[in-house]
Structures are given as C-alpha cells and as structure tokens.
Amino acid sequence: MLGVPHDDLDDNDVSKGTPMTALQQVTHDLYSNIHKGIRRDLFALTERAGNVDPSFRSGRVDLAEHLDRTVGLLVDHAHHEDTHVQPSIEKFLPDLAVQIEKDHETIEARLVDLQEMAYDAINAMPSAQRFAVHRLYVELASFTSAYLAHQDVEERLVMPGLEQAIGVDAAVAITGAIVSSIPPDQMAQSLAMMLPALNIDDRAEVLGGIRAGAPAPVFEGVWGLTGSVLAPSDYTDLGKRLQIAA
Secondary structure: OOOOOHHHOOOOOHHHOOOOOOOOOOOOOOOHHHHHHHHHHHHHHHHHHHHOOOOOHHHHHHHHHHHHHHHHHHHHHHHHHHHHHHHHHHHHOHHHHHHHHHHHHHHHHHHHHHHHHHHHHHOOOHHHHHHHHHHHHHHHHHHHHHHHHHHHHHHHHHHHHHHHHHOHHHHHHHHHHHHHHOOHHHHHHHHHHHHHHOOHHHHHHHHHHHHHHOOHHHHHHHHHHHHHHOOHHHHHHHHHHHOOOO
C-alpha cells in the first residue's frame, strides 16, 4: 500500500517486492488501457524532471504544468474508479476495497505534496534551483514506483476477482458507465494520452468500439485525433486493421 512503512505491510504486498499471484487472463480488463496511458505519462514526467535544466525558469514552469495535467488525470481516474468500480469491489472483494480506498487517499495527498514541490522549484533562488528540481525528480520517481504497485494490485488481484464475481457483461457495463460519464473534451485528452501507449490490438479494439457506437462525424474527429498522436506508420497500420481507406 502507498505510504505505509514496510514493517506494517503483509508478507505478500507488492510494495515489499515479494511475488504475488500470477497474472490471470480476463475477458474484459477495465484497467488495462488507461493504466498503460498513465504509466507512459508518469514515465515521461519523471524523465523530464530528471533532465530539465534547473536554471531555466521556463523549463521549471513547463515541468509544473505537466505535473498539473498528470494530477488532473490521476484524480479524475480515481474518481471514476470510486464512483463506478469501488461499489462492486466493496461488495465482492471487501479486503481489497479497503486497500484501494487507502491507496487513493494516499495518492491524492502525495500529489498535493508534489505540486507544492514543483511550485517551490519555480520560485527557488538560483542557488537552490538545482536541489529543488532534483528533490522533485526523486519524489516523482518514488511516487511512480508506489503508483505502479497500486496498479499491479488492481490488475493482478482486483480485475480477475471482480470479473469472476460479477461476470463479463457487468464488467463491460462498468467500462461503459465510466466512458459515458467523461465529457467530450476530457475524452479527447484521455485518448491523446492513451493511444500512443497501446499496441495495435488495443488501439483497434478502442477505435472499433467508438466507430460502432458513435455517430460518423464523432468518429471522424476521433480518427483525426488518432492521426495527430500516433507515428505515421502506426497510424497507417491501424487504418489497415480497421479497413479505413487512406
């Protein structure tokens, strides 16, 4: 669990690095795609914190703005889970529900701390800028490590247990409820962040679902967005997979 001393963790907790249950295949994984996007964003943010020139204010500002976007993404993601997924976890997987709830609380608290560090770095005196940025980098790396452990619990334990308890159709319905609750502008931002992190099978599944359920003009907009965030070769390959004329 996030933010808990190792001595207080169970022997099989992922945060201690001990092996957990082998990953099980599920029919509908409501975590996989968004988690891929979040991982990609966290890795990029941490890398940027590590290589930004500490003496350039514009670089420190850009870093803080990227962090703000990441915070918004993670807070929204947790809210979607709390609203649409957590009730079923509480009902069928109560022990895991306690851990997920605590994780989400700790995540939000650590995000606030990270934002404070980022703005401290922006306003740091020249003699303190290098350390201020390095401190943010180290804390981002630590947070990312903990967040990966949280995702691992959801993917390795929650998702198989949930699908077994509620069935595939109910899992699909949860995903549908989450997607339908996201405003179009936020959905566009999520797709722009998520699509580059997915493989071609994932992308074809996501885009195929949108094409099947959305009006043609909406899908045309999504397809244009896809072309703006994917490498040209990936975009071409996806078009062939979806049988979209070039």
